[in-house]
Amino acid sequence: MAELRRPLIAGNWKMNGLRQDSLLRVENIVTALSKISNSTFETLICPPATMLGMISSSIKGSEIFLGAQDCHPASSGAYTGDISAEMLADIGCSHVIVGHSERRLAHSETNKIIFEKASSAIAANLIAIICVGESADQKADGQTKNVILSQLSASLPPHSTSANMIIAYEPIWAIGTGVTPNKYDVQEIHSMIRENLSGIVSSANANQTRILYGGSVKPSNAYEFLSLPDVDGALVGGASLNWEDFMAIAACCLDRE
Ligand code: 13P
Numbered sequence: 001m002a003e004l005r006r007p008l009i010a011g012n013w014k015m016n017g018l019r020q021d022s023l024l025r026v027e028n029i030v031t032a033l034s035k036i037s038n039s040t041f042e043t044l045i046c047p048p049a050t051m052l053g054m055i056s057s058s059i060k061g062s063e064i065f066l067g068a069q070d071c072h073p074a075s076s077g078a079y080t081g082d083i084s085a086e087m088l089a090d091i092g093c094s095h096v097i098v099g100h101s102e103r104r105l106a107h108s109e110t111n112k113i114i115f116e117k118a119s120s121a122i123a124a125n126l127i128a129i130i131c132v133g134e135s136a137d138q139k140a141d142g143q144t145k146n147v148i149l150s151q152l153s154a155s156l157p158p159h160s161t162s163a164n165m166i167i168a169y170e171p172i173w174a175i176g177t178g179v180t181p182n183k184y185d186v187q188e189i190h191s192m193i194r195e196n197l198s199g200i201v202s203s204a205n206a207n208q209t210r211i212l213y214g215g216s217v218k219p220s221n222a223y224e225f226l227s228l229p230d231v232d233g234a235l236v237g238g239a240s241l242n243w244e245d246f247m248a249i250a251a252c253c254l255d256r257e
Helices: 019-034 049-058 085-090 101-106 111-123 136-140 144-155 183-200 203-208 219-226 243-255
Strands: 008-012 042-046 064-068 095-098 127-132 165-169 211-214 233-236
Touching: 008 211, 008 243, 019 042, 019 049, 019 064, 019 243, 042 095, 049 064, 085 111, 095 111, 111 127, 111 144, 127 144, 136 144, 144 183, 165 183, 183 203, 183 211, 183 219, 219 233, 219 243, 233 243
Parallel strands: 008 042, 008 233, 042 064, 064 095, 095 127, 127 165, 165 211, 211 233
Antiparallel strands: none
16 A cells, blocks of 8 residues: 555435434544544545534544535535535535445436536535446346446546545445455456546656545455555445444554555
């Protein structure tokens, strides 16, 4: 693992939690992080949009970054129910997830929409976490690499760099299932993503871009993934709802090298 890519442990809470339990979870993470001297990894929390303001206040002074789970492509306008990247930056977000498979599937989001969302995020000075990954059927058809390469080439804005974009590889069949790819397959896909990135952004940027793995990451398997040379962190769903599990996953970064 190149030192230039500081691992990121990101918690995607999805549509879970109410304010009281969520605040308690964040406070526990803040306290746990304050007890370790940490220049090894970064921590990001992506709560539901209703809690962004509250959590933005509660993490002030800590090293935790705040992210949203989605944004609208436009910066403002007549889009009832939507939230723009500019609004997310205004409330204290530094990151936003775009193109999560749950949004691609449930909201029919195409690569073109994800491209627009990522562009809008970058324009608002947010770091766009662009998710890619194949379905179980695509994997069974031997289409994994093609799917990921086409998602990458169609959803990355031309002005994306290692400073404003992170890739998350999340095989759909591994999300919330407890089933994961083996470490060799994860390394192979991450390395292919990095190689391909050098044709989209520069090769210097490709070397510096963080590529996260997501899909049933838990304390028991995190080290295996986080110790792979092209895995630069994790995008954690279910296990991030338990602060001790989230911290145990993050602590695996301390043992790498
Ligand atoms: P799980 O960790 O619950 O499998 O979710 C992964 C994910 O979708 C993170 O974005």
